[in-house]
Amino acid sequence: MKPDTTPKIAFVMVGLPARGKTFIARKMARYLAWLGHRTQVFNVGSYRRERIGSRQHHSFFDPRNDAGQAARLEVALAALDDMLAFLRGGGDVAIYDATNNTRERRAMVRARCEAEGLEVVFVESICHDPVLVEQNIRANKARSPDYEGVPEEEAVRDFRLRIAHYESAYEEVGEDEGHFIKTIDVGRTLVLHRVEGYLLARVVHYLLNLHIQPRSVRLTRHGESEFNVLGRIGGDAPLSDAGRGYARTLATIVRERVGTDVVVWTSTLRRTIETAEALGLPYRSWRALDEIDAGVCDGMTYDEIAEAMPAEYESRQADKFRYRYPRGESYQDVIQRLEPVIFELERERRPVLVIGHQAVLRALYAYMMDRPPNECPFVSIPLHTILELEPTAYGCDERRIELPPAPLDPEGFRQDT
Numbered sequence: 187m188k189p190d191t192t193p194k195i196a197f198v199m200v201g202l203p204a205r206g207k208t209f210i211a212r213k214m215a216r217y218l219a220w221l222g223h224r225t226q227v228f229n230v231g232s233y234r235r236e237r238i239g240s241r242q243h244h245s246f247f248d249p250r251n252d253a254g255q256a257a258r259l260e261v262a263l264a265a266l267d268d269m270l271a272f273l274r275g276g277g278d279v280a281i282y283d284a285t286n287n288t289r290e291r292r293a294m295v296r297a298r299c300e301a302e303g304l305e306v307v308f309v310e311s312i313c314h315d316p317v318l319v320e321q322n323i324r325a326n327k328a329r330s331p332d333y334e335g336v337p338e339e340e341a342v343r344d345f346r347l348r349i350a351h352y353e354s355a356y357e358e359v360g361e362d363e364g365h366f367i368k369t370i371d372v373g374r375t376l377v378l379h380r381v382e383g384y385l386l387a388r389v390v391h392y393l394l395n396l397h398i399q400p401r402s403v404r405l406t407r408h409g410e411s412e413f414n415v416l417g418r419i420g421g422d423a424p425l426s427d428a429g430r431g432y433a434r435t436l437a438t439i440v441r442e443r444v445g446t447d448v449v450v451w452t453s454t455l456r457r458t459i460e461t462a463e464a465l466g467l468p469y470r471s472w473r474a475l476d477e478i479d480a481g482v483c484d485g486m487t488y489d490e491i492a493e494a495m496p497a498e499y500e501s502r503q504a505d506k507f508r509y510r511y512p513r514g515e516s517y518q519d520v521i522q523r524l525e526p527v528i529f530e531l532e533r534e535r536r537p538v539l540v541i542g543h544q545a546v547l548r549a550l551y552a553y554m555m556d557r558p559p560n561e562c563p564f565v566s567i568p569l570h571t572i573l574e575l576e577p578t579a580y581g582c583d584e585r586r587i588e589l590p591p592a593p594l595d596p597e598g599f600r601q602d603t
C-alpha cells in the first residue's frame with residue numbers, strides 16, 4: 187500500500203517591494219527548519235542579481251517596459267523551476283519570495299505547483315503604515331547590493347519609483363485564489379482564508395508574534411551546580427559556591443549592560459532559579475525550559491552510563507540528535523517542547539535573558555542562529571558564559587562574555603560530550 191504522505195507546501199509571498207516579504211520568508215524558513223521540516227527560500231531578487239546584474243534603473247521594473255518584463259519573467263521561472271526541483275527531490279516546504287503582484291503571475295505559479303500535487307498558500311504582506319515602509323527602504327533597500335556605491339538619497343528616490351511601478355500593476359490576493367494568509371503591518375492584523383491543518387495553524391501562530399523592533403536576547407546556563415561538580419547529569423541540585431559567585435557576577439553584568447527592564451526566564455529547576463534570584467528582578471519559570479530529561483540515566487555520570495548501559499551510550503554517540511534516553515527525551519523532543527518559548531521570544535519587545543541548561547540553550551541557540559537542528563547537540567555553551575544575541579534584519583549577531591569565577595572541571599566531567 188502507498189504510504190499516506192502529507193502534501194508538501196509552497197508558500198508564495200505576495201507584496202510590494204519594502205513590505206518585509208524577505209524578512210517574513212526567512213523567519214518562516216528558520217522556524218520551519220528548526221522544527222525539522224526541510225525548508226528553503228527561493229528569492230527571485232537574488233536570481234535577478236545573479237543572472238542580470240544588480241544595478242537596474244527603476245525603469246527596468248516598469249510594467250510597460252517589455253524587455254524588462256521578459257527578463258524578470260525569465261528569472262522568476264528559473265527560481266520557480268529550482269523550487270519545484272527542491273520539493274520533488276526531498277524538500278518539505280519551500281518559500282517563493284517575489285512580489286507576485288498580479289493575479290496572472292500568481293495563477294501561473296499556482297498552476298505549476300498544483301500540477302505537482304503541492305499545496306499553495308499565498309502569504310501577502312501589506313503595509314498601511316508609511317513609517318514601516320520608509321524604515322525598511324532606508325535600513326535595507328538603499329543598502330542592498332542593488333545600490334552599491336549609490337548615494338543614499340539617490341538610492342531611496344530610485345527605490346520609491348520602483349515601488350510605484352509595482353503599485354501601478356498591483357492586485358491584492360482574492361478569495362478565489364485559494365489559501366492565503368495576509369499579514370498587515372507585520373502581524374498587527376492577520377487575515378486568513380482557507381487556512382487548515384496543524385502546520386499552517388502553527389505558521390499563523392508564529393506570524394502573529396513577529397515584529398521588527400530591535401532587541402537583544404541573552405542566553406546563559408545557571409551557575410555551576412553541585413551535580414556539575416560531580417559530573418552528574420540531570421537532577422535538581424543547588425548551586426555550588428562557584429555557581430553562587432557566578433549568579434552575583436551575572437547580576438552585576440545584567441544591571442550594567444541591560445538595566446532593570448529585562449524579561450528573565452528560568453526553568454523550574456532550582457539551579458536556574460537560584461541563579462535568577464541573585465538578580466533581584468522578577469522572573470518567570472517555564473517547565474518547557476527544564477533540562478533534557480535523561481530518563482533512567484538521570485543523576486548518573488557519563489562514565490557510569492557507559493559502564494552500566496554500553497548499548498545506550500553507543501546509541502547516543504551514534505546519533506545524539508535523535509537518541510532518546512529510556513523514559514526520557516531526545517534533542518528532537520526538546521525542540522518540540524520549546525515551541526511556545528520561541529513564540530514568546532518572538533513576541534517580546536524588551537530584552538530577554540534566559541537562564542537555562544545546556545541542551546535546552548543549544549536548541550534555542552540553533553533557532554536564533556539558524557543552525558540545522560541536528561547540529562544543536564554539539565553547540566558549545568559552557569558554564570559561566572553569557573551569549574548575547576542581537577537579531578539583525580535577516581540574521582543574528584553573537585557575542586560571548588565569559589565571566590569569573592570559572593567553574594570547576596573535575597576529571598570525568600565531560601561538559602561537551
Ligand code: F6P
Binds near residue numbers: 601603
Ligand atoms: O551536564 C549538564 C547537563 O545540563 C545535563 O544535565 C544534561 O543531561 C547535559 O548537560 C546535556 O548535554 P549533552 O547532551 O551534551 O549530554
